[in-house]
Amino acid sequence: MRVAVTGAGGRLGTALTKALNAAPFVGDVVAWDLPEHDLDDPVSAERLVSLHRPDVVVHTAAWTDVDGCAREPAVAMRRNGTAVGEMATACVNVGSALVMVSTNEVFDGRRTDGRPYQPTDQTNPPNPYGIAKLAGEHAARAAYLAAGDEFVSAALRPGLPGSAATALAIVRTAWLFGPPGIDFPQKIVAAAEKALAAGQTLNLVSDEVGCPTYAPDLAEAIVSLIAEWHRPGGRGLGGIHHIVNTGHASRAEWARQVLALAGIEVDTNDVPLGTWPRPSTPPAWGVLEPTPLPGGPLRSWQDAVAEHMTVLNRSQEIGR
Numbered sequence: 001m002r003v004a005v006t007g008a009g010g011r012l013g014t015a016l017t018k019a020l021n022a023a024p025f026v027g028d029v030v031a032w033d034l035p036e037h038d039l040d041d042p043v044s045a046e047r048l049v050s051l052h053r054p055d056v057v058v059h060t061a062a063w064t065d066v067d068g069c070a071r072e073p074a075v076a077m078r079r080n081g082t083a084v085g086e087m088a089t090a091c092v093n094v095g096s097a098l099v100m101v102s103t104n105e106v107f108d109g110r111r112t113d114g115r116p117y118q119p120t121d122q123t124n125p126p127n128p129y130g131i132a133k134l135a136g137e138h139a140a141r142a143a144y145l146a147a148g149d150e151f152v153s154a155a156l157r158p159g160l161p162g163s164a165a166t167a168l169a170i171v172r173t174a175w176l177f178g179p180p181g182i183d184f185p186q187k188i189v190a191a192a193e194k195a196l197a198a199g200q201t202l203n204l205v206s207d208e209v210g211c212p213t214y215a216p217d218l219a220e221a222i223v224s225l226i227a228e229w230h231r232p233g234g235r236g237l238g239g240i241h242h243i244v245n246t247g248h249a250s251r252a253e254w255a256r257q258v259l260a261l262a263g264i265e266v267d268t269n270d271v272p273l274g275t276w277p278r279p280s281t282p283p284a285w286g287v288l289e290p291t292p293l294p295g296g297p298l299r300s301w302q303d304a305v306a307e308h309m310t311v312l313n314r315s316q317e318i319g320r
């Protein structure tokens with residue numbers, strides 16, 4: 001099986017490319033990123049998909065700068081909405097399956113009943129990033145619907161094992177952390193060290209709640225979805241999937257766990273989200289209900305953060 005990954009150099013794309021390369025049922029991993037895959041170029045997806053004809057495309061590429069998206073909503077719509085429709089159409093044209101990665105920010109987060117969002121819950125994005133990502137979901141669904149295949153296996157494709165068929169999966173996730181780049185745990189460690197050096201208290205946001213999700217865990221889950229699709233008699237990959245590490249936390253709870261694991265003792269103070277006005281408004285309650293996965297639920301976010309911090313602490317020791 002040939003699997004293509006967009007945004008291959010990003011946080012999820014890096015983990016996914018690694019996980020796919022290790023998957024025995026995947027013969028060929030095609031990594032796409034800028035400049036050859038450009039979300040600003042309307043023919044980029046069609047050109048790459050028709051050239052490589054992958055069996056599955058996992059579309060992780062996006063403009064993830066939520067404040068940038070709020071400042072330039074038209075660019076956000078182009079990259080995170082329109083470009084997804086172009087990718088979906090390109091996939092439908094050659095009979096490829098598509099896994100589109102989306103976000104918890106399609107929900108407004110105003111819920112106060114403590115219930116996590118399910119795939120069937122009403123969407124209502126609170127910011128231009130979420131609006132564009134939801135437009136991308138709709139565009140992908142429209143492309144597969146036009147081909148008679150929305151969330152159901154249809155249009156049997158010769159040459160693939162079992163009952164493999166074109167299919168669309170939308171994978172919503174939240175609060176990704178892990179290499180490469182500076183993620184939330186690393187930002188908190190840096191902010192705590194700065195506060196300690198200045199003799200100050202570290203302010204932590206306590207009223208924004210979400211599901212910290214380790215990119216390598218999400219990558220493994222996406223690989224297991226694709227494996228299930230590939231398995232003769234498997235149940236296919238179509239549908240909206242909420243894939244996050246188990247449990248939820250406020251930013252403050254997440255930060256405190258990071259600080260404890262990093263061995264940093266700093267005075268902290270809980271503050272509301274509005275303490276730092278910013279162009280984008282995140283959902284206050286951005287908690288997703290995980291959907292059942294072929295490999296079972298992901299481990300707790302605490303266990304995933306513990307593994308990540310072990311790796312980070314070790315790399316800092318080596319760097320000293």
Ligand SMILES: NC(=O)c1ccc[n+]([C@@H]2O[C@H](COP(=O)([O-])OP(=O)(O)OC[C@H]3O[C@@H](n4cnc5c(N)ncnc54)[C@H](OP(=O)(O)O)[C@@H]3O)[C@@H](O)[C@H]2O)c1
Nearest residue numbers: 007009010011012038039060061062064103173174175176
């Ligand atoms: N990060 C989160 O907390 C989070 C939460 C929920 C959902 N998601 C979704 O999960 C997916 C992966 O997120 P991530 O954290 O891995 O993002 P990321 O680290 O920002 O990676 C995004 C990837 O997209 C590429 N990209 C950006 N602009 C592009 C353009 N104009 N044309 C082509 N490629 C472009 C980036 O390339 P360069 O590095 O070269 O710019 C990068 O490889 C995204 O779809 C995102 O919306 C993320």
